[in-house]
Amino acid sequence: MNTNQADDALLALAQSFREALRQSVYVMRRLDSEEQLSSAQLGVLKMALDGGARVGGIARNLGVKVPSATEQIIKLERAGLVKREADPDDSRAVRVAATAAGRAAVENADRRRNEYIAGILGTLSQAERDAVEAALPVFDKINHSVQN
Amino acid sequence: MNTNQADDALLALAQSFREALRQSVYVMRRLDSEEQLSSAQLGVLKMALDGGARVGGIARNLGVKVPSATEQIIKLERAGLVKREADPDDSRAVRVAATAAGRAAVENADRRRNEYIAGILGTLSQAERDAVEAALPVFDKINHSVQN
DNA sequence: CCTAACAGTTAGGCTACCTAAATATCAAGT
DNA sequence: ACTTGATATTTAGGTAGCCTAACTGTTAGG
Incomplete structure (x- = not known):
C-alpha cells in the first residue's frame, strides 16, 4: 500500500x-x-546581553523551567558575569543584565566554539557544506515542533 | 581578502x-x-542486543567512560533488561546480553520514538525532507570528527 | 613467578535538570 | 480599601548521567 x-x-x-x-x-x-563557560550558562548570558532579560523569559527561551534558569543566573552572578536588579515596572520581576565581563566572556566563548566548529566544517567539501546549510533551517523548524 | x-x-x-x-x-x-527508558539506557541496551557486548566496548561506542557504562548496565540489569555474565575467553571481561524483556523494550522504545519524530517529519514538505536526508550523512561525518 | 597492562567495579563528586512549596507583588472585583 | 487569584522568583530537596581516582581481579610477557 x-x-x-x-x-x-x-x-x-x-x-x-x-x-x-x-x-x-x-x-x-x-x-x-x-570550556570554562557551560553552554547552559552561555545561553543565559547571551540573553542577558541586551540588558533586560527576565528570568521567566530566559527559562522559556532556553526550554527549561524557571528554577533551572535561576540556578544558572546565580552562578553567573557569583562569577560577576551578570547582575540582577529589580524591574522598575514590576517589582515581582527581576532584570538580568550582562556586565562588561559577561559581555567579554560571551564573545570569547562564542568565538572559540565557532572556530572549533568552523575548523571541522573547513574539512568538508563545498557540496557537503551546502547540504548542511540547506538543512539547518529545516532542523530549526523540526526542533521548534517539539516545543512543550 | x-x-x-x-x-x-x-x-x-x-x-x-x-x-x-x-x-x-x-x-x-x-x-x-x-519515556520509561532513557536514551542513555536505550543506547546501552541496543548494543547488548547481539548478545555479547563488553562494558568497555559499550562505553567507547557511546562516547562515555567505563564507569558511566557500568552504571547504566547495572540499572538495566536491575530492571531485568540485560544480564551480565563472565566472558568465557577472558575472565576479566563481562558480557552484557539483552534479555527477552530487554529486546522487547528496545523495540517498543524505538518504535515510539521513531513514530514521534516521523509525525513531525510528516508535516514537512518533500523538499524539506530531502534537505534533511541529504544533510544527515554530513552531520554524521562532522560528529565523528569531534571524537576524542 | 613477577610485573605491567588491562577490564570492571566502587566511591565520591559535579552539573543541570525537575517538582513542590514559600514569598512577594500585582490586578480585579466588590 | 480588601480580598483573592494569578504571576514572578527563589528555596529546598531530589534525580540522572557524567567524571576521576582508587581498588580488585586477570592476563601475558620477560
Missing part, C-alpha cells in the same frame, strides 16, 4: 534523524568540556 | 550549526522525558 511505503520511509528517516540527535548531544558535551 | 571572506562564511555556518546542536539537546531531553 502506498501510505505504508510512505510511512516506512518516514520512519527510516526518523531513525537516522534520531541517531544524529544522539550524536549531537555527545558533540555538545565534548564542546562544553573544554 | 578572499581567505577572510571564506573564514567568515565558515564561522557564520558554524554559529548556525551550534544553534542547531543546542536545540538538539533540548529535543533529546523532551523525547527522553516522555
Whole structure:
C-alpha cells in the first residue's frame, strides 16, 4: 500500500534523524568540556546581553523551567558575569543584565566554539557544506515542533 | 581578502550549526522525558542486543567512560533488561546480553520514538525532507570528527 | 613467578535538570 | 480599601548521567 511505503520511509528517516540527535548531544558535551563557560550558562548570558532579560523569559527561551534558569543566573552572578536588579515596572520581576565581563566572556566563548566548529566544517567539501546549510533551517523548524 | 571572506562564511555556518546542536539537546531531553527508558539506557541496551557486548566496548561506542557504562548496565540489569555474565575467553571481561524483556523494550522504545519524530517529519514538505536526508550523512561525518 | 597492562567495579563528586512549596507583588472585583 | 487569584522568583530537596581516582581481579610477557 502506498501510505505504508510512505510511512516506512518516514520512519527510516526518523531513525537516522534520531541517531544524529544522539550524536549531537555527545558533540555538545565534548564542546562544553573544554570550556570554562557551560553552554547552559552561555545561553543565559547571551540573553542577558541586551540588558533586560527576565528570568521567566530566559527559562522559556532556553526550554527549561524557571528554577533551572535561576540556578544558572546565580552562578553567573557569583562569577560577576551578570547582575540582577529589580524591574522598575514590576517589582515581582527581576532584570538580568550582562556586565562588561559577561559581555567579554560571551564573545570569547562564542568565538572559540565557532572556530572549533568552523575548523571541522573547513574539512568538508563545498557540496557537503551546502547540504548542511540547506538543512539547518529545516532542523530549526523540526526542533521548534517539539516545543512543550 | 578572499581567505577572510571564506573564514567568515565558515564561522557564520558554524554559529548556525551550534544553534542547531543546542536545540538538539533540548529535543533529546523532551523525547527522553516522555519515556520509561532513557536514551542513555536505550543506547546501552541496543548494543547488548547481539548478545555479547563488553562494558568497555559499550562505553567507547557511546562516547562515555567505563564507569558511566557500568552504571547504566547495572540499572538495566536491575530492571531485568540485560544480564551480565563472565566472558568465557577472558575472565576479566563481562558480557552484557539483552534479555527477552530487554529486546522487547528496545523495540517498543524505538518504535515510539521513531513514530514521534516521523509525525513531525510528516508535516514537512518533500523538499524539506530531502534537505534533511541529504544533510544527515554530513552531520554524521562532522560528529565523528569531534571524537576524542 | 613477577610485573605491567588491562577490564570492571566502587566511591565520591559535579552539573543541570525537575517538582513542590514559600514569598512577594500585582490586578480585579466588590 | 480588601480580598483573592494569578504571576514572578527563589528555596529546598531530589534525580540522572557524567567524571576521576582508587581498588580488585586477570592476563601475558620477560
